[in-house]
Amino acid sequence: MRRIFHKLLSPEEALKIIEERVESMKKPEPEVVKLSDALGRILAEDVYARVDSPPFDRAIVDGYAVKAEDVYRADEANPVELRLIGGVEVGEIPRLELRSGECVEIATGAPMPRGADAVVMVEYTKRIGDKVLIYRGVHPGENVAQTGSDITAGDLVLRMGRRLRSRDIAILAAVGYDRVKVYKRLRAAFFSTGDELISPPNPLKPGKIYDVNGYVIPAMLRDLGLDVDFLGILPDRYDAMLEAIRDALDKYDLVITSGSTSAGAGDVIYRVFEELGEIIVHGLRVKPGKPTVIGLSRNGKLLIGLPGFPLSCAMIFIHLIKPLLNKLTGAREEPRYWKVKAKLPIRIETGGGKTWYIPVQIVESPNGLMAYPILRGSGSASTLAESDGFITIPEDVVFVDEGEEVEVNLFEELRIPSISIIGSHCPAIDLILNLGEIYDAKVINVGSLSGWRALKLGTADISGTHLLDEKTMRYNLHMPEELGLGDEVEIYGGYIREIGFMVARGNPKNIKGFEDLLREDVAFINRVKGSGIRTLIDIELKRMGITDPEKRIKGYVYEAKTHTAVASAVRDGRADVGVGIGYVAKLYGLDFIPIREERFDFAVRRDRLYKPAVRKFLETLRSKRFAEELGKLPHYKIHEQTGKRIYP
Numbered sequence: 001m002r003r004i005f006h007k008l009l010s011p012e013e014a015l016k017i018i019e020e021r022v023e024s025m026k027k028p029e030p031e032v033v034k035l036s037d038a039l040g041r042i043l044a045e046d047v048y049a050r051v052d053s054p055p056f057d058r059a060i061v062d063g064y065a066v067k068a069e070d071v072y073r074a075d076e077a078n079p080v081e082l083r084l085i086g087g088v089e090v091g092e093i094p095r096l097e098l099r100s101g102e103c104v105e106i107a108t109g110a111p112m113p114r115g116a117d118a119v120v121m122v123e124y125t126k127r128i129g130d131k132v133l134i135y136r137g138v139h140p141g142e143n144v145a146q147t148g149s150d151i152t153a154g155d156l157v158l159r160m161g162r163r164l165r166s167r168d169i170a171i172l173a174a175v176g177y178d179r180v181k182v183y184k185r186l187r188a189a190f191f192s193t194g195d196e197l198i199s200p201p202n203p204l205k206p207g208k209i210y211d212v213n214g215y216v217i218p219a220m221l222r223d224l225g226l227d228v229d230f231l232g233i234l235p236d237r238y239d240a241m242l243e244a245i246r247d248a249l250d251k252y253d254l255v256i257t258s259g260s261t262s263a264g265a266g267d268v269i270y271r272v273f274e275e276l277g278e279i280i281v282h283g284l285r286v287k288p289g290k291p292t293v294i295g296l297s298r299n300g301k302l303l304i305g306l307p308g309f310p311l312s313c314a315m316i317f318i319h320l321i322k323p324l325l326n327k328l329t330g331a332r333e334e335p336r337y338w339k340v341k342a343k344l345p346i347r348i349e350t351g352g353g354k355t356w357y358i359p360v361q362i363v364e365s366p367n368g369l370m371a372y373p374i375l376r377g378s379g380s381a382s383t384l385a386e387s388d389g390f391i392t393i394p395e396d397v398v399f400v401d402e403g404e405e406v407e408v409n410l411f412e413e414l415r416i417p418s419i420s421i422i423g424s425h426c427p428a429i430d431l432i433l434n435l436g437e438i439y440d441a442k443v444i445n446v447g448s449l450s451g452w453r454a455l456k457l458g459t460a461d462i463s464g465t466h467l468l469d470e471k472t473m474r475y476n477l478h479m480p481e482e483l484g485l486g487d488e489v490e491i492y493g494g495y496i497r498e499i500g501f502m503v504a505r506g507n508p509k510n511i512k513g514f515e516d517l518l519r520e521d522v523a524f525i526n527r528v529k530g531s532g533i534r535t536l537i538d539i540e541l542k543r544m545g546i547t548d549p550e551k552r553i554k555g556y557v558y559e560a561k562t563h564t565a566v567a568s569a570v571r572d573g574r575a576d577v578g579v580g581i582g583y584v585a586k587l588y589g590l591d592f593i594p595i596r597e598e599r600f601d602f603a604v605r606r607d608r609l610y611k612p613a614v615r616k617f618l619e620t621l622r623s624k625r626f627a628e629e630l631g632k633l634p635h636y637k638i639h640e641q642t643g644k645r646i647y648p
Contacts, residue, residue, distance in 0.1 A: 161332025423451020
């Protein structure tokens with residue numbers, strides 16, 4: 001049975017409706033835990049200080065306790081002489097009483113003796129027997145932490161509903177607590193659903209994919225302080241899902257699933273939720289994340305059905321489920337994002353009508369931060385790992401133009417990389433970074449031409465490039481003048497890659513050259529515009545007199561962003577042939593028909609040559625060790641200009 005979505009809601013509308021319905025759900029019961037076990041727990045009561053902190057006046061430096069009035073006028077030219085009458089160590093109860101003209105040696109953290117009101121740092125003194133020369137004056141209270149100056153007994157130190165952090169644990173210990181009352185953790189059951197899913201490390205079979213959500217969503221739930229059990233992968237069968245979820249509702253406070261949430265014939269989660277209770281939300285006006293289902297069981301427990309695609313699943317969890325569960329745990333603090341302003345390097349068209357969540361990578365430029373969108377689709381599992389955060393485009397916005405400033409919600413505190421490499425995709429770049437021990441690089445694969453544009457914008461330090469000049473049939477050297485970057489970049493020789501046709505084992509379609517792409521029985525997979533491979537393909541077709549390849553070549557308009565995407569399509573039978581590097585063909589177990597050798601070089605902004613990571617990258621490129629390791633990769637080799645400046 002197929003059911004269309006219920007009324008599509010905005011994320012704000014959905015959250016308001018859900019919160020209204022679950023408002024009556026009781027908070028978790030409180031429990032008392034040891035302070036050592038309290039990290040990340042939610043306080044179930046206000047906490048008041050039992051003692052002053054510090055509990056006595058104490059020195060905060062090593063030196064001499066004095067009466068400030070005795071040393072007001074002391075300086076290097078006119079030191080004041082005081083008589084030393086003893087000392088006080090940490091943990092001692094001072095028995096001495098200071099009189100005018102006297103001092104007491106004191107350690108950091110030791111109690112102040114009676115009569116003393118300041119401490120002179122030992123660096124500004126000189127001891128001669130039982131005399132101490134003071135070379136700097138102090139004022140009353142200087143270098144002394146007074147009783148209760150941090151916290152006074154009876155002060156409210158932490159409020160109910162606070163999620164305890166490491167610094168909170170420190171405060172609680174400082175005011176005399178070894179146990180604290182917190183809310184019991186909510187217990188959540190999580191299921192992945194889908195006949196196509198298998199758990200790693202089982203070998204992948206045709207039509208199967210590894211389950212991602214069964215790992216990432218429980219991790220996010222634990223980060224919120226929930227106890228989570230991943231109960232496995234459920235098949236796309238109504239009876240199996242109904243039985244498993246019904247059993248889980250008896251044992252857990254809430255049940256969360258991923259997958260089977262859409263309106264297709266095989267999507268049954270909403271039917272299960274209806275059988276067990278009622279549907280509150282089915283469908284959101286968002287991308288990604290439209291097929292979201294939320295319900296309440298008959299006994300008032302929350303049922304959450306997240307989309308199956310990893311990116312959709314995670315984004316809906318972050319935007320909708322996280323703030324909801326945060327309240328149900330007893331937390332009174334709203335989840336916060338670090339936010340930064342950044343500009344878009346490209347135009348994004350959404351068409352309006354729904355809210356868009358777009359992951360981005362942040363890089364620096366001379367004009368501030370730039371946010372590179374990651375537009376891989378909701379099925380991407382790598383996007384969350386690579387992105388620094390996301391931008392939200394409201395449903396009434398049709399497009400966001402290039403150069404427009406946007407607000408980025410960061411997943412964590414922003415860390416600026418030591419080097420930004422934006423350009424063509426190549427596995428050997430990772431080899432250079434690893435050999436150079438450059439572990440915080442940001443690598444953004446956008447194609448050679450977009451890499452040059454990133455250099456022009458100033459967002460890239462280095463760009464990997466393999467663009468062929470149709471006039472000279474040379475690689476890369478024409479680009480600085482074409483883009484007006486002659487004075488701003490240098491090009492360093494990289495290495496040689498062998499490129500060719502990637503075909504299935506045995507070459508069943510007998511592919512020999514570009515002329516075979518015109519055959520009716522051959523399905524081709526292309527590369528994106530602006531990539532070096534795409535430039536070569538179009539040059540070769542133009543040489544053959546093909547002016548309308550989109551009409552004459554089956555699959556010409558189907559573009560892949562990386563060599564591995566091409567290889568995957570050929571391996572899985574979605575295409576018969578594609579063009580890529582020999583290394584990737586071998587990696588995917590494909591046959592390889594060489595076309596030519598190409599130069600893969602590195603363009604570097606001159607104003608970034610001072611950066612240590614850029615220098616390290618170039619040093620590694622020209623190193624003997626890199627040459628040795630590159631030689632181990634099939635279809636790669638260095639040449640006489642590897643690591644040398646070839647432009648200007």
